[in-house]
Amino acid sequence: MSELEQTLQLLRAALGDAAVLTGAAINPRHHSDWTRHAPACPAALLLPRDTAQVSAALRICNERGQSLVPQGGMTGLAGGAVPRAQDIALSLERLDGIEEIDTAAATMTVRAGTRLERIQQAAAEAGLLFPLDLGARGSCQIGGNIATNAGGNAVIRYGMTRDLVLGLEVVLADGRVLNLLNKMIKNNTGYDLKQCFIGSEGTLGVITRAVLKLAPPPGAQSTALCALPDYAAAVALLRRLQRRLGTPQAYELMWQDFYRLGVSWLETTQAPLAEDYPLYALFDSAATAEALQDALQGAFDDGEVIDAVIAGSQAQARQLWKIREATGEFPNRLQPLNFDVSLPIGRIGDFAERCRQRLDARWPGNRSVYFGHIGDSNLHLTVDCRSLPQPAPILEVEELVYTAVGEMAGSVSAEHGIGLLKREFLHHSVSPEALQVMRQLKLALDPRGILNPGKLFD
Amino acid sequence: MSELEQTLQLLRAALGDAAVLTGAAINPRHHSDWTRHAPACPAALLLPRDTAQVSAALRICNERGQSLVPQGGMTGLAGGAVPRAQDIALSLERLDGIEEIDTAAATMTVRAGTRLERIQQAAAEAGLLFPLDLGARGSCQIGGNIATNAGGNAVIRYGMTRDLVLGLEVVLADGRVLNLLNKMIKNNTGYDLKQCFIGSEGTLGVITRAVLKLAPPPGAQSTALCALPDYAAAVALLRRLQRRLGTPQAYELMWQDFYRLGVSWLETTQAPLAEDYPLYALFDSAATAEALQDALQGAFDDGEVIDAVIAGSQAQARQLWKIREATGEFPNRLQPLNFDVSLPIGRIGDFAERCRQRLDARWPGNRSVYFGHIGDSNLHLTVDCRSLPQPAPILEVEELVYTAVGEMAGSVSAEHGIGLLKREFLHHSVSPEALQVMRQLKLALDPRGILNPGKLFD
Numbered sequence: 001m002s003e004l005e006q007t008l009q010l011l012r013a014a015l016g017d018a019a020v021l022t023g024a025a026i027n028p029r030h031h032s033d034w035t036r037h038a039p040a041c042p043a044a045l046l047l048p049r050d051t052a053q054v055s056a057a058l059r060i061c062n063e064r065g066q067s068l069v070p071q072g073g074m075t076g077l078a079g080g081a082v083p084r085a086q087d088i089a090l091s092l093e094r095l096d097g098i099e100e101i102d103t104a105a106a107t108m109t110v111r112a113g114t115r116l117e118r119i120q121q122a123a124a125e126a127g128l129l130f131p132l133d134l135g136a137r138g139s140c141q142i143g144g145n146i147a148t149n150a151g152g153n154a155v156i157r158y159g160m161t162r163d164l165v166l167g168l169e170v171v172l173a174d175g176r177v178l179n180l181l182n183k184m185i186k187n188n189t190g191y192d193l194k195q196c197f198i199g200s201e202g203t204l205g206v207i208t209r210a211v212l213k214l215a216p217p218p219g220a221q222s223t224a225l226c227a228l229p230d231y232a233a234a235v236a237l238l239r240r241l242q243r244r245l246g247t248p249q250a251y252e253l254m255w256q257d258f259y260r261l262g263v264s265w266l267e268t269t270q271a272p273l274a275e276d277y278p279l280y281a282l283f284d285s286a287a288t289a290e291a292l293q294d295a296l297q298g299a300f301d302d303g304e305v306i307d308a309v310i311a312g313s314q315a316q317a318r319q320l321w322k323i324r325e326a327t328g329e330f331p332n333r334l335q336p337l338n339f340d341v342s343l344p345i346g347r348i349g350d351f352a353e354r355c356r357q358r359l360d361a362r363w364p365g366n367r368s369v370y371f372g373h374i375g376d377s378n379l380h381l382t383v384d385c386r387s388l389p390q391p392a393p394i395l396e397v398e399e400l401v402y403t404a405v406g407e408m409a410g411s412v413s414a415e416h417g418i419g420l421l422k423r424e425f426l427h428h429s430v431s432p433e434a435l436q437v438m439r440q441l442k443l444a445l446d447p448r449g450i451l452n453p454g455k456l457f458d
Numbered sequence: 459m460s461e462l463e464q465t466l467q468l469l470r471a472a473l474g475d476a477a478v479l480t481g482a483a484i485n486p487r488h489h490s491d492w493t494r495h496a497p498a499c500p501a502a503l504l505l506p507r508d509t510a511q512v513s514a515a516l517r518i519c520n521e522r523g524q525s526l527v528p529q530g531g532m533t534g535l536a537g538g539a540v541p542r543a544q545d546i547a548l549s550l551e552r553l554d555g556i557e558e559i560d561t562a563a564a565t566m567t568v569r570a571g572t573r574l575e576r577i578q579q580a581a582a583e584a585g586l587l588f589p590l591d592l593g594a595r596g597s598c599q600i601g602g603n604i605a606t607n608a609g610g611n612a613v614i615r616y617g618m619t620r621d622l623v624l625g626l627e628v629v630l631a632d633g634r635v636l637n638l639l640n641k642m643i644k645n646n647t648g649y650d651l652k653q654c655f656i657g658s659e660g661t662l663g664v665i666t667r668a669v670l671k672l673a674p675p676p677g678a679q680s681t682a683l684c685a686l687p688d689y690a691a692a693v694a695l696l697r698r699l700q701r702r703l704g705t706p707q708a709y710e711l712m713w714q715d716f717y718r719l720g721v722s723w724l725e726t727t728q729a730p731l732a733e734d735y736p737l738y739a740l741f742d743s744a745a746t747a748e749a750l751q752d753a754l755q756g757a758f759d760d761g762e763v764i765d766a767v768i769a770g771s772q773a774q775a776r777q778l779w780k781i782r783e784a785t786g787e788f789p790n791r792l793q794p795l796n797f798d799v800s801l802p803i804g805r806i807g808d809f810a811e812r813c814r815q816r817l818d819a820r821w822p823g824n825r826s827v828y829f830g831h832i833g834d835s836n837l838h839l840t841v842d843c844r845s846l847p848q849p850a851p852i853l854e855v856e857e858l859v860y861t862a863v864g865e866m867a868g869s870v871s872a873e874h875g876i877g878l879l880k881r882e883f884l885h886h887s888v889s890p891e892a893l894q895v896m897r898q899l900k901l902a903l904d905p906r907g908i909l910n911p912g913k914l915f916d
Contacts, residue, residue, distance in 0.1 A: 104693050104804025105835070149646050160644060163621065172895070179889050183802040184835040186618060186872035188607050188657055189880075189887045190914055191896045195653035199646055216700035235562050242674035246704065246744075286704075344641040346562025377563070377642040414644035422647075429647045431637050437630070437903070438649045444902035445895070456648055 004043055007064045007088075011046065014056040019094075021045040029074050030089050032082065042069065042083035046090045051169060051177060051208045057090060058206065058450075059175030067453045070202035072144025073115065075136035077340070078419030080148060080201040080455055087453075092143045095208055101126045105183045106214040107166060112143025112207050119212065128214040131158035135328065143207045149199030151415025153250045156375035158215060160415070161198065167211035168194040173204075173446035181211055196441065201417055202452040204445045218249060221284045222292045223317035226299075227277035227307040231349025234281055237304045238375050244295040245287035248375075252324050254280045255352060255370035262326035265333065272309050272320060282324050284317075324371070327380075335385035337394060341405045342377045342414035355381065355404050362400065363388055378414040402428045418456050426457055462501055465522045465546075469504065472514040477552075479503040487532050488547050490540065500527065500541035504548045509627060509635055509666045515548060516664065516908075517633030525911045528660035530602025531573065533594035535798070536877030538606060538659040538913055545911075550601045553666055559584045563641045564672040565624060570601025570665050577670065586672040589616035593786065601665045607657030609873030611708045614833040616673060618873070619656065625669035626652040631662075631904035639669055654899065659875055660910040662903045679707060679742045680750045681775035684757075685735035685765040689807025692739055695762045696833050702753040703745035706833075710782050712738045713810060713828035720784035723791065730767050730778060740782050742775075782829070785838075793843035795852060799863045800835045800872035813839065813862050820858065821846055836872040860886045876914050884915060 001009070012020045026045045048054045061068050069083040071091045083089045092113040100109040103126055110119060117137040123130040132145060134152040144150075146168070150161045158164065167182035180194045197205050228234050234253050241248055254262065259280045263271040273280065285292055289310055299305040311317035330336040343351050352370045359368050367387040372379035381401070385392035402412045406428030413422055413429075426435070435457055442449070442458075449458075459467070470478045484503045506512045519526050527541040529549045541547045550571040558567040561584055568577060575595040581588040590603060592610040602608075604626070608619045616622065625640035638652045655663050686692050692711050699706055712720065717738045721729040731738065743750055747768055757763040769775035788794040801809050810828045817826050825845040830837035839859070843850035860870045864886030871880055871887075884893070893915055900907070900916075907916075 102802065102804060105802045106697075107802075149650075151644050151646075155644060159621075162650070163617075176891055176894075178891050178895060180892060182869070183867070184800040184869055184872070186609050186613060186800045186831075186834045186836045187869040187887075188609075188871045188873055188875045189869050189884060190876060190893075191658055191662075191899055192607075192620070192653060192656070193892060193895055193899075195650060198650070200649055204649075216697065216705070219701075239564075239674065243677075247674070342642040342644045344560065344563045344565075346560060373644075376644045378644045409641070411640070411642055411645040411647050413646045414642070415646055417646045418648060426647060429645075433634055433636050434638060434651060435648075437636060437651055440902045441649055441651075441899075444898045
């Protein structure tokens, strides 16, 4: 019997036959092949039902030196959950369900495999808000959201996933169960260990349970789209809104090229604002339309805003958001090479300029579009590979963009993580000393290196 | 020449004679003796001027196995910076100054020895807010605030110190300088190493520099004091205010005993509200007085509020806050034994009840008063040692209180940290497995155990 067969036998004895799948029994979504990094069907797929089974599986794999790839909803954009042929995949999907909503504490205790949308709905039914929101809400799982420290549109107001997690239960590589469940906002009792696991992309432990922080429900919202003369105006307008009306629920910036593309894909022919302005800001505010009008008048008088439209109805607000949501059409209408980077907020305008100039100099006639959550220091840019020489020089484009990011003290990953796709670019944002300390941490918590090998800095 | 003398010689060569003090040359505040844990004059006091000197000092001490106690403004309440006779103290006070304010990014880069109040003032001068605020603002240093993850009154709105730190520079035990300076809100590039050092009380590294997150300046504020029928009403009122007016800037709860004490120490004889209500909530809101009036009318109609006063002027608001600030008088008017604990928000009322009952049963006639930042799950309670048998059975009182905390899944330290004073009670809030992992972290980052030995779990 091979080493692997012996491991599988032990796993079957611990978890039951039905929780250990191999070969064709594994649903292909567990080895999704959207990444160019040669994913493979894993050696097996484990489907534990509870923390004890996760613990048993890790103990066995650790003793036998068998690599494991923790998996959530498989919606990550950096390949962090993609297995190799020699790995065993560990899906949390059966660790599913909301265990408690504590309305006094404004917390929700959930199992790692619970889908984000279900959590949002349960919070709303309790008269509260779980503010994390992203396009994959219907299929992503909270465990994956936490393991990747997911971002999204509401970060400007509510923070990253890290800011929404009060407590965790984590299974360590050797099977020890670490109870870090906690409902308190203030708790200074030694090292805040949960921080090690948030955003560690499954390389330090397997998250099995979480205590989430809920927010008061948002009230009515006003939505506006503004045309701006330049990037400095976008920052000035954001700061004005924050001072006058409180931090908006979302503040999205679209460069002219992105706006034109988004508008051209709308079903109506009428753009809400003319298409020849340099930049467009789209935002939601808790202020009344009157207060918003007032604030925008001031911005108009000071030259920060050239033109603006305030949505008169929810339908109109949705219509404005459709322009920003053109990204959902990218896979259908472009061959998109998407970037998720961050920079100090004041430098994003210069970065976009520099990046575009270098792309144009290297590949004349290429099409790149720019947009992002600039209040969070987050810029997205997409290069249409159809506009590049064929086959598209993807690695060269990535190197060009990430080099510019490194030059301007930015980050090669704002909210998507590193996974497989950005390992080779990590050095643009992380110093050798920091990398060394990350390896020390990894060695301390997973000395045999069984958890998600080949990801992050590995 | 003794081992210590040899070490001091190396340190003098590296830092200069003027930066290595011994004996009577050491200002007594570096071995403050307010704690009962027998502090001593340290073997030496180091006063490095820059990161390179901190690095040199740590490299020398690490090579020679010499223990070091990092020190900020010496205002901590858990003895985390108190040296033993065999330790060398390392004060950051000469690493002082604001290096940059980036108004576009809304960040400030500071050296660790900068006083909190100076940072607050500089932020205000730049039209922004650094929201961390505590009584020791005039003497505490930001490095110490970060090393202890300090709290304060504004946590409910802006979070703990952890939530206000975007980047750090840290010197590791072996002298390596870790550059984790970062201005971005979103940055998912591997483990978020800075989290390891925030709140680690100087046991994992020495913080030398920080990038702080600034907030928009707060607008006008309304202040109100409300009398409440019971603890459930205090939670309901908080949630109502959050829904209706946004999260208040502060939300302080005072139990009747505390309120009476605070009022009795006012210079005026007139209590703003009668003294026979069970609880009093004091809060600041960004809402107008009219909006606040409206919200309170609803609370009154629903029985959450029995009586209320809204400050008609800033002077009146200050007068209301003086009642809560009676804590400043504790050292002069009581022999206070102060507690800083946290509990799930819904359980704080029951905890106060249980705690008082047990104290009264054990020491009839003792006086304990209760108050706290309940929106942050933080309760303070103070026992007047004069009301206990003499000599006051301090350890027994502590064991009683912390046992009750542990029973109700609370934390023995909300915002003060563990330091020396709470080491023996840590087990009430931290599991053996978590403690084990903390030790693993410590061993990975400070294998020779030179940083602040004898603190936290050591």
